[in-house]
Amino acid sequence: MFHNILITGGAGFIGSNLALKLQKEYPNSKILILDDFSSANFKNLKGFKGIVYSCDVSTDEVFFKIEDFKPDVIFHLASITDTTVTDQEYMMRRNVDGFKNVLELAYDNESIVVYASSASVYGNVREKVPLKEDREKSPENVYAFSKYIMDNLAQEFAEKTSLKIVGVRYFNVYGPREAHKGKFASMIYQLYLQMKSGQRPRIFKWGEQKRDFVYVKDAVDATILAAKAPRSTVYNVGSGEATSFNDVIKYLNQALGTDFEPEYFDCPYDFYQEYTQADMTKIKEELGFVPRYSIQRGIKEYVDILEGRINE
Ligand SMILES: NC(=O)c1ccc[n+]([C@@H]2O[C@H](COP(=O)([O-])OP(=O)(O)OC[C@H]3O[C@@H](n4cnc5c(N)ncnc54)[C@H](O)[C@@H]3O)[C@@H](O)[C@H]2O)c1
Known part of the structure; x- marks a missing residue:
């Protein structure tokens, strides 16, 4: 306490x-x-x-x-x-x-x-x-x-x-209360905004980069x-999971009821992290922490909140 x-x-x-x-x-x-x-x-x-x-x-x-x-x-x-x-x-x-x-x-x-x-x-x-x-x-x-x-x-x-x-x-x-971060808000939020405004979601070629x-x-x-x-x-x-940018768009489409195809463009950076995934063994063993949200569930809930379909 x-x-x-x-x-x-x-x-x-x-x-x-x-x-x-x-x-x-x-x-x-x-x-x-x-x-x-x-x-x-x-x-x-x-x-x-x-x-x-x-x-x-x-x-x-x-x-x-x-x-x-x-x-x-x-x-x-x-x-x-x-x-x-x-x-x-x-x-x-x-x-x-x-x-x-x-x-x-x-x-x-x-x-x-x-x-x-x-x-x-x-x-x-x-x-x-x-x-x-x-x-x-x-x-x-x-x-x-x-x-x-x-x-x-x-x-x-x-x-x-x-x-x-x-x-x-x-x-x-990612999740509610990140809009003030502008271009530093999560990629999930940026892609949501693009899709909401009727644009194809823009990601680096070929969308197979993965993030936790x-x-x-x-x-x-x-x-x-x-x-x-x-x-x-x-x-x-x-x-503890790595999700590709293509899959993020797939789950956003599911949550929004849309079927946007990604628009791929060249990555402007010399080196761009291809893959991140947290090893969650330590926090699980020492604190008993296990995430409750899969990426699909998290995106679904976040979009429902953004769309005003549910309150938190
Ligand atoms: N969001 C992510 O994905 C992520 C990833 C890794 C680490 N973090 C860390 O988590 C923490 C929170 O990040 P966030 O995503 O909520 O970003 P955020 O920018 O929304 O939050 C940071 C807050 O700190 C305040 N702040 C900045 N400098 C300050 C100062 N000198 N004195 C008092 N307030 C100050 C800002 O006004 C803001 O409210 C940060 O330490 C960030 O580095 C975030």
């Missing part, structure tokens, strides 16, 4: 889904959100009953913003999520320095920390195998590098303190469970 829950980045995509789920699961807990609204939408928090402060966690502001709110647990999701940012100083300051502040805050309050890592730390993997947490890392851009350094920082901080610091290494998350897509509700459940982890470590959070 958590009394005081702090969520950074709580007005963003995963953070808002997490805040609303925690509110439901722990109705007697207090939830405080810190978010600088750089990539967020207040509308994501419709129905949220707690407090929200605008705050850049990479500044000292974070230490006085929370006043006497002593969090038992901090879910740290605040991060630059625009993976095309090339300003290295900016990315590192916001993501790594921001995390360091959060760790110091946790130390002062003896809080459990769950933070968002990213599958991007694995880099351009060439073999088509499920990725295990301890495989070698090869961050290819400064976003991935910042997440990789956050993992190192978490490990070092946990070793020198008795804090519990748990990383959740998200794969490709995980529905946000599963990502949130895994994140909450991570707070109860037996030790400081990092867990993959994916679906």
Whole structure:
């Protein structure tokens, strides 16, 4: 049971889904959100009953913003999520320095920390195998590098303190409350928008690239469970399945009742990840976590929500 829950980045995509789920699961807990609204939408928090402060966690502001709110647990999701940012100083300051502040805050309050890592730390993997947490890392851009350094920082901080610091290494998350991310929203959402507007869905030739897509509700459940982890470590959070872009379009067609053919175009990148798949053994064994949503079910539910056919 958590009394005081702090969520950074709580007005963003995963953070808002997490805040609303925690509110439901722990109705007697207090939830405080810190978010600088750089990539967020207040509308994501419709129905949220707690407090929200605008705050850049990479500044000292974070230490006085929370006043006497002593969090038992901090879910740290605040991060630059625009993976095309090339300003290295900016990315590192916001993501790594921001995390360091959060760790110091946790130390002062003896809080459990769950933070968002990213599958991007694995880099351009060439073999088509499920990725295990301890495989070698090869961050290819400064976003991935910042997440990789956050993992190192978490490990070092946990070793020198008795804090519990748990990383959740998200794969490709999709689902409600991601529209504010624009071109950084999931590919599933982008393809949905194209098909909704009557266009053929555009994907790179020949659509056989595969990704591990995980529905946000599963990502949130895994994140909450991570707070109860037996030790400081990092867990993959994916679906455990790799789905081709062609199949994503097939499932979107099924959910929308359409029959669009993909429009293929040349991939403009020198190297593009052909395949990602999370190895989910560790999180299953240590936390008992098994995703509830197949890709088909996740897409169906998401489209039903987007189309206003069901409420969550
Ligand atoms: N969505 C995915 O597929 C995915 C995959 C891997 C990792 N992640 C990680 O999960 C976390 C949440 O991502 P998301 O998809 O919800 O993206 P998002 O952009 O919707 O959420 C990030 C939130 O952090 C806030 N923020 C950014 N910098 C901040 C700062 N310095 N101080 C306070 N708030 C700040 C933004 O305003 C936003 O609300 C991020 O850490 C991201 O790196 C997401």
